[in-house]
Amino acid sequence: MKEKIALAGFSALSHEDRLRIIRMLVVAGAEGMAAGAIASSLDDAQPSRVSFHLKELEHAGLVQGRREGKSVIYSANFPALSDLVAFLMHDCCQGHCAYCDKAIALFAKCTGRPTERDA
Structure with missing residues (x-):
């Protein structure tokens, strides 16, 4: 792994909510969690805030989203x-x-x- 990629990953994890999200997704395993369930687990955080954090984690390559019906399910990128x-x-x-x-x-x-x- 190149240092620049590692820095992007560690930078994405350096926020309390994003670290909590990653830990939730690791527990959820390959099945992942819907964005709404993630928001509920973060003390009913605003969906726009959770969406922002998920996009940051996705941009760093640490999570991946997939659409299932009207929901987006996020999984950790193991x-x-x-x-x-x-x-x-x-x-x-x-x-x-x-x-x-x-x-x-x-x-x-x-x-x-x-x-x-x-x-």
Whole structure:
């Protein structure tokens, strides 16, 4: 991951509401959440404010929206979030940490969906 892309991601996460949104979407998994449900979870935040935050996260590549009927459903972009973690951990222990390498490899496989082993 290039530093400029990482900076955009970390910048998008550096707002309280956007960080809360990402954490909600990570919990929601690949199914995601409707924008209205996200607004309700943010103490009934104004839809225009939530829309602004979602667009910032989408612009940074951390979330993706899809239309389902009249709703827009947002999901975390797990590969992008994994890349941010990997960016931070890449040179851990001068690049010689087997534990971090395993964690980075596991993050890279995350799809937001439970595996058979998780069930």
